[in-house]
Amino acid sequence: MNSPQLAIVLGTRPEIVKLAPIIRECRDRDVPHIVVHTGQHYSPQLTEVFFDELELPPPDHALGVGSATHGEQTGSMIAGIEEVLLEADPETVLVQGDTNTTLAATIAASKLDAELGHVEAGLRSDDRGMPEEVNRIICDHTADRLFAPTPAAAENLRAEGVPSDRISVTGNTVVDALQRHRGLAADRTAVLDDLGVEPGEYGLLTLHRAENVDDPDRFADLLTGVGRVAREYEMDVVYPAHPRARKKLEDLRVPNAVEVVEPLDYLEFLRLESDASVILTDSGGVQEEACVLGVPCVTLRENTERPETIAAGANRLGGVTPTGIFETAREMVGTDAEWENPFGDGDAAARILDAAAATDADGADDSAAATEAVQ
Missing domain, CATH: 3.40.50.2000 (Glycogen Phosphorylase B;)
Known part of the structure; x- marks a missing residue:
């Protein structure tokens, strides 16, 4: 060979x-x-x-x-x-x-x-x-x-x-991937029906970074902030939790409006991203995907290696405190997706x-x- x-x-x-x-x-x-x-x-x-x-x-x-x-x-x-x-x-x-x-x-x-x-x-x-x-x-x-x-x-x-x-x-290449698969995600998945949510009427949460989920106090603060956002806008927040994060959740109080679900396959997750009213995340890749898909994003961190998403107006740093997350979400929920894709x-x-x-x-x-x- x-x-x-x-x-x-x-x-x-x-x-x-x-x-x-x-x-x-x-x-x-x-x-x-x-x-x-x-x-x-x-x-x-x-x-x-x-x-x-x-x-x-x-x-x-x-x-x-x-x-x-x-x-x-x-x-x-x-x-x-x-x-x-x-x-x-x-x-x-x-x-x-x-x-x-x-x-x-x-x-x-x-x-x-x-x-x-x-x-x-x-x-x-x-x-x-x-x-x-x-x-x-x-x-x-x-x-x-x-x-x-x-x-x-x-x-x-x-x-x-x-x-x-x-x-x-x-x-x-995230743009290449999204362009190829966004339509497939809409046609081939029933994840919204399975979870009982309507397009534009729910939030999507991802939390997996070690500094967020391994510290019980910080994890609890993050969930509290997300819960406040959910109550303010009377919406459910879907949280596909990685196995490691899910185990940590056993010792924490999860807000009623946050629905913790098993990890989703790619097309299901892409469908949830595409139709969410807001995405709250500590993932760099999800920040990019939200920006390209036209969904407002709140980053649950103090910094980001994707500053282009912030410059475009698609993303804001919410920090890791309940108040910071809540106030930042108020700036982003309902934002018109008129930004240009920088990727x-x-x-x-x-x-x-x-x-x-x-x-x-x-x-x-x-x-x-x-x-x-x-x-």
Whole structure:
């Protein structure tokens, strides 16, 4: 078997969703590639079902690492990824975002004779207390090709001394994914009926970050704030809780209007996002999706690595106190979705593959063309 041109490494639900357009583009162009799934998200509801729904073949390599401490999990992934890369000998290793999978693949690829490409490069929250911030910085300063989703992300990289010829502004593959699947979500799912909610008359909550759900007092404050929003607007708030967060909820009082449900598959969650009156979240990816879908968003954090959503008027930082969350939600509920999508036109996957395949120093030209497309 000849060496693949690309090895695409992923391990979490957001990575599957955002790398799916690139995998499809590889298949459309007959680009030899392999997909390596670390198993960082190990629940079937958060992994296998997404491959099925996104109409992707099973990964070529499934490492099955599962949950552990940061160090143990990352170390296991480095060893497993290295073994696959040594055998496959790809020209380029492609990673996405800021997870432990991203960090592990970055370290493994940096020791081998392969170029490293980072999808969604240049995001910054300026909070080194976030493990994700450390992961994305290490990856950005190790990668050979950096695929920044917006001009602002590219500017972050240049400000840190990354040469411009390594940077391409491509747009964000989240737009590619949403354009492909939003209609399917409306046609193929009955999740609104199943949950007994009407379009535009409910809120959607996601909380999963360790700093939010592992601290009982903070988690309780967040739920209190969300409960106040629900009462003010007389709406139910649907909360698809990850298994880890669900376990923490056993010791907390959940407001009556907050309906905790099992994790949803991709199309069901996308349908809930699309028809919500407001989204309250601590997820960076959900901030992007809300912005693209035209749904007002309140971020349950003190900072965000997606400032473009705030600049567009689609998102506000609500903080982590009940009062802050309530007051911010009052600013956002009922907002007309007249903002412009800052994440591109849905051709990010094609631009990323074009830039990844480049062998000469034409990154500046690619970046300029893509920058025009996402402004």
